Amino acid sequence: MRLPQWIRRYGPPSLVFLAMLAAWEAIVRLYDVPPYILPAPSLVLETLATDWATLLPALLATLKVTFGALAAAVIGGVGLAILFAQWKWVERSFLPVAIVLQVTPIVAIAPLLLIYLEPSTAVLVCAFLVAFFPILSNTALGLASADHNLVDLFKLYRASRWRTLVLLRLPAALPYFLGGLRIGGGLALIGAIVAELAAGAAGKGAGLAFRIVEAGYRLNIPRMFAALTLISLTGIAIFAALSALSAYLLGRWHESALGPER
């Protein structure tokens, strides 16, 4: 009997994950490992429930920063990519600045930003900086990758530059943009966490990373794991949501979202 598609797709990775958790639980119980060294998954789950009142506001704070930064990165990245596509001198002028911001490690920038800006703004700017570049570079690449024959066709029909942008270059760039968005979504979370760690080390902050730093000072290892679990789940949820968005928007026409040809 052939198993349903969803079981074949999600069954094996789920089994591997559950097996890893079971092995972790077994080792902790078998060797009687104390929770301040390594808490068992069951204890992490229990801590998630008991510390929920502390962790939920922290999760919401991290989510607020992540999505705020991602939205700013989308607006800034796509906007600048459009300007790059329309005027080459804009690209020549601004791309080096974007590259400098991209290649400078965010952990080195975060402490400086915390000096100059309010902690909440500094965290948002850090997350924005890491999410911005992949969206900018992917979208710019997509806008420049429109089929040159179609560009000629628009030229033949005397389409204005803006109509060519709206009807041809933007749809052609959509798969590239969505690829950049998926990378940017994960990076926004990482940027937020890194900045929160820096802020947490300075005694300021409210997000999940701050709770990790705080729990570390108190040797509350189960809470550290619980916060870490929430961060991982958030990252997975962002990736899954953006993948679903990509599949929805590209579902009928782009190779990346299609199965084998008819």
Added chain:
Amino acid sequence: MLDMTRPQTLVSLRGIGKTYVNGTVALEGVDLEIRGGEFLTLLGPSGCGKSTILRLIAGLDAASSGALTRAFDNVGAAIGFVFQEPTLMPWASAFDNVFLPLRLQGQSRRMAAPAVKEALGLVGLADFAEAYPRELSGGMRMRVSIARALVLRPLLLLMDEPFAALDEITRFRLNDDLLRLQGELGATIVFVTHSVYESAYLSTRIAVMAARPGRIVAEIATDDARPRDKNFRLSPAYASSCKRAVEALRDAVHGEDF
């Protein structure tokens, strides 16, 4: 509006030369007249400048020397262009691809719908208006591309090796469809190919080109009998056109492996 039933000159090229910025001389001293209602084929080896001539006629490129005159002003409305690939927007349905030229002219979807449906009907795809390019075969995609070029009812249809990537049977079928469409619409067609047989089957006139630099070395008037049915491929007139085209092509490439 021009009267397409009379052999009026639609486009005239006089001493046209094209040199690219890297110094490549694509065309040199090209003289050519395109007359209303004819099916002119540009036949020649790869790199002889056939596509460059089409681009110059369409105004997509500018000549480096010589004079190109057109008997019409609005190039976008008067010229339809079909590329070697179907060149469809993959995110748009067949309807929306054919709608594009009308949309760029400012027509609404509702206003353009009858013309779009008619163009799709002309190429036999009336039932595939909502299909996306990926859901169509190679031949059907090329038909959509032809419908898009025809939707404005252009005076002049420029076709750059449109059937080169198709299998022989599909190509024969599309050759027949193209002749039928020309008969129905009375459009003038300039067709680029490197196939002697295709040029002999479709054309009323063949301009044979040589490369390095690209130039026209011979013009062959083929049998004028129309419509051409499937038996034309077996006729002496067709064989004679093929023979003359082969000879002219051989002279054009100076017998290089030919």
